[in-house]
Amino acid sequence: MVHLFSVTVLLSIHSLATALPDSRTLFRRALATPSSSIGAYNYNGCYYDSVNSRTLTGSTTTADDMTNEECVSFCSAKGFAYADCGSNLNIRTVEPDTDCNMSCGGNATEPCGAGNRLSVFYSGAPGVAVPAAPKALGGTNNWGYIGCYTDGYPRALAVGAQLPGGASSTSVETCTSYCQSNGYTLAGVEYGQECYCDNAIGAGYGPAPNGEAGCNMVCAGAPSEYCGGSFRLNTYQLGAPNPDTPVWKALGCYTDSVAKRSLSVGMQVLGGAQNMTQENCQSSCEAAGYNLAGVEYSGECYCDNSIQNGGGPAPDGNSGCNMQCNGNTLEICGGPDRLTFFQYVAPSAGSSSSASSAPSASASAQSNLGWTSLGCYTDSVNTRSLSQIGVVNGGMTVELCNSACFSSGYTLAGVEYGGECYCDNQIRNGGGPAPDGSVGCNMGCNGNK
Numbered sequence: 001m002v003h004l005f006s007v008t009v010l011l012s013i014h015s016l017a018t019a020l021p022d023s024r025t026l027f028r029r030a031l032a033t034p035s036s037s038i039g040a041y042n043y044n045g046c047y048y049d050s051v052n053s054r055t056l057t058g059s060t061t062t063a064d065d066m067t068n069e070e071c072v073s074f075c076s077a078k079g080f081a082y083a084d085c086g087s088n089l090n091i092r093t094v095e096p097d098t099d100c101n102m103s104c105g106g107n108a109t110e111p112c113g114a115g116n117r118l119s120v121f122y123s124g125a126p127g128v129a130v131p132a133a134p135k136a137l138g139g140t141n142n143w144g145y146i147g148c149y150t151d152g153y154p155r156a157l158a159v160g161a162q163l164p165g166g167a168s169s170t171s172v173e174t175c176t177s178y179c180q181s182n183g184y185t186l187a188g189v190e191y192g193q194e195c196y197c198d199n200a201i202g203a204g205y206g207p208a209p210n211g212e213a214g215c216n217m218v219c220a221g222a223p224s225e226y227c228g229g230s231f232r233l234n235t236y237q238l239g240a241p242n243p244d245t246p247v248w249k250a251l252g253c254y255t256d257s258v259a260k261r262s263l264s265v266g267m268q269v270l271g272g273a274q275n276m277t278q279e280n281c282q283s284s285c286e287a288a289g290y291n292l293a294g295v296e297y298s299g300e301c302y303c304d305n306s307i308q309n310g311g312g313p314a315p316d317g318n319s320g321c322n323m324q325c326n327g328n329t330l331e332i333c334g335g336p337d338r339l340t341f342f343q344y345v346a347p348s349a350g351s352s353s354s355a356s357s358a359p360s361a362s363a364s365a366q367s368n369l370g371w372t373s374l375g376c377y378t379d380s381v382n383t384r385s386l387s388q389i390g391v392v393n394g395g396m397t398v399e400l401c402n403s404a405c406f407s408s409g410y411t412l413a414g415v416e417y418g419g420e421c422y423c424d425n426q427i428r429n430g431g432g433p434a435p436d437g438s439v440g441c442n443m444g445c446n447g448n449k
Helices: 066-075 172-181 280-286 398-407
Strands: 002-010 015-020 024-027 041-048 107-110 117-122 141-150 186-191 194-198 222-226 231-240 247-255 292-296 300-304 329-332 338-346 369-380 412-416 418-425
Touching: 002 066, 066 117, 141 172, 172 186, 172 194, 172 222, 172 231, 194 369, 247 280, 280 292, 280 300, 398 412, 398 418
Parallel strands: none
Antiparallel strands: 002 369, 002 412, 015 024, 041 117, 141 231, 186 194, 186 231, 247 338, 292 300, 292 338, 412 418
16 A cells, blocks of 8 residues: 655765796886876875766866876866866865875876776865865846756756757856746756756656755856756746755764764865864765764764764763864864764755745645655555654654654654654655645644644
């Protein structure tokens, strides 16, 4: 039997010797540390990369005789600040230089990254802060941002735009302007260089279940803006009020343990531990796709999307968070086994201009205490869309379920059958917006009918 429920989301790589059969011994020369500078570009470090989520998303080139100099020359000619090419680092996880241990095809003494690793050069001065990552533009010319939406075939927004300046001119401004001049009230930018228009969101599409994480590709015509991603649309609505600016909200001093981390991902910041500040940790966590950040022991940064191992507010309040940040002595960066803790509230958090306010089959958005309704979703007893049970004392209400899920570290909450509460950090088992809209979500809450 298929059940229906309402879902809300918190807006939240040494030398090698090998003996061969003819007894010859081969040696590999150790790689040299990358040149500190190549022209105007300075070596910036060895960075994490992923096929599914690129650290740099500008132009690419391949060659069997690639060198660091060739890469820098190519990216410089394209006007990019970073080589490999890009204007901003989408992922800012710095790895040890020894991880970039694959030699360049054109110079065996130079490192040219490695598997899931990039040797990065930057045209700014050594040690300067990395430019801020691009953002989903909050709104422009009476267009309001309503969120990162899913896309596929047929398209969520049916009209593909042919911008006057071509794909290379794609930005939020050029796309919304085109859509408005052609009589449309919805505009979406996708894959860095695509623009779509319509007057309604296509059936079956809606806010992305992983929030803003998939809208991570820089606009071809505006490197300070995001233009969606792979089958993800940064979506705008004409006349919609703009959401609040995204912020990191302080949650106080939380417990931690070396053996059982409350936030499981240790994160490096540019400049290392000596440059640790609350903002640098938050920025690194955000760029890597995490919505929780914590600073500890003056120079440590941790990230995650949910609280682990029973971590929570410290029983002694803020007294254990008493160590100054290495990079800013005016800030507190936790203490021994204590995290100064933050949560990212993404665009549209707690705003009535949430994603589901666009014309679609979804129910109208209603928000409470930083949570925003995503509408009526499918569920099944055997394959739950949200896998964790939220424990609520007393009669069930939307607010009590949201609170129970939040206190357990989850960012999705759903109420079902009048008295059931479910939590998770992602939608599972093919769950999604109900095909009949809000019709099946028709039972009053036991605690608030």
